[in-house]
Amino acid sequence: MTELPPQGLSTWFEVFNEVGDWKWFPTVELAKEEARAWRSKGKTARIQTPSWDWKKDKHSYTEICKAVTHQQEIESGTEFIENQDGIFYDFADHMHKFYLTAEMVDKYSLHGVANELDEDELEGIKEEFEDQSVGYTHELLIDDVASYRRDKDDFESTTMTPWGEVWSETFQAYFNNFPVELFHESEDNAYYTQV
Numbered sequence: 026m027t028e029l030p031p032q033g034l035s036t037w038f039e040v041f042n043e044v045g046d047w048k049w050f051p052t053v054e055l056a057k058e059e060a061r062a063w064r065s066k067g068k069t070a071r072i073q074t075p076s077w078d079w080k081k082d083k084h085s086y087t088e089i090c091k092a093v094t095h096q097q098e099i100e101s102g103t104e105f106i107e108n109q110d111g112i113f114y115d116f117a118d119h120m121h122k123f124y125l126t127a128e129m130v131d132k133y134s135l136h137g138v139a140n141e142l143d144e145d146e147l148e149g150i151k152e153e154f155e156d157q158s159v160g161y162t163h164e165l166l167i168d169d170v171a172s173y174r175r176d177k178d179d180f181e182s183t184t185m186t187p188w189g190e191v192w193s194e195t196f197q198a199y200f201n202n203f204p205v206e207l208f209h210e211s212e213d214n215a216y217y218t219q220v
Contacts, residue, residue: 042069057181069093095177113200114182116169120220121197123207124150124161129214133204139163161216167201 038056039049042063050056060070070093095112098105104115123139130139141163142150151157170191172182189195198205207215 039073040070042071061180064093069097093182094180095174098182111176111186112174112182113170114172114174116171116191119169119171121167121169122218122220123165123167123203124159124216124218125163125165126160126214127162129207129210130163133207135163135165135203138202139165160213165201165203165207166220167197170196170200 038052039047040056040059040063046063046068048059050059056072060072063070093101098114104117106113106115125135125139130136142161146164147162150159150161172184173186173191174182184191186196188199194205194208198207208217
C-alpha cells in the first residue's frame with residue numbers, strides 16, 4: 026500500500042515513472058527538481074498532484090508535467106501538432122464529439138468544422154439513443170490533447186495551457202475551433218460524448 030503524506034495535507038506532488046519508483050514532495054518546485062535528477066539518470070518521470078479527501082478516503086490525480094524532452098516524445102512515437110501557440114501532444118485513442126442539430130451549426134457558423142451525417146449515420150444515432158425523434162444532423166469531432174509545451178526547448182510538458190487544462194471546455198473549444206458556448210446548449214441541440 027502506498028504511504029500517504031501526513032493527514033491534513035490536502036495537496037502534494039508525486040514524482041513517478043513506469044517501473045513504479047515514486048516519491049512525494051510538499052511543493053511542485055521540489056518535485057520538479059527530483060524529476061530533473063531522474064531524467065539526468067535516463068529515467069522518465071511524471072509529476073502529478075492528488076487531491077485527497079480524507080473523509081471519503083479517496084483521491085483524484087492531476088498530471089502536472091512529464092519530465093521528458095520534445096525529442097524523447099518524438100522518439101517514443103507521440104503524435105503532436107505544433108503551431109504558433111505551442112506544441113500539443115495527442116491523447117492516443119481518445120476523442121470526444123458533439124452531435125449537433127442544424128440549428129446549432131447555423132447559430133455558431135460550424136459549417137467548416139462539423140460534418141453532416143449521412144442516412145446510415147442518422148439511423149445509427151436513432152438506434153443509439155433509442156429515439157426516432159432525435160434531431161441531430163451533424164457531428165463535430167473533438168481532438169483530445171494529453172499535454173502542452175510552449176516550444177521544443179521548454180523542459181516540461183504540462184496539462185495546463187493558456188486556455189485552461191487540456192480537458193477543460195475553454196481549451197477544447199480553442200483547440201477545435203468552436204465557441205465554448207456550445208457546451209452550454211441543451212443536450213437536445215448539442216450532445217457531448219466520448220467516441
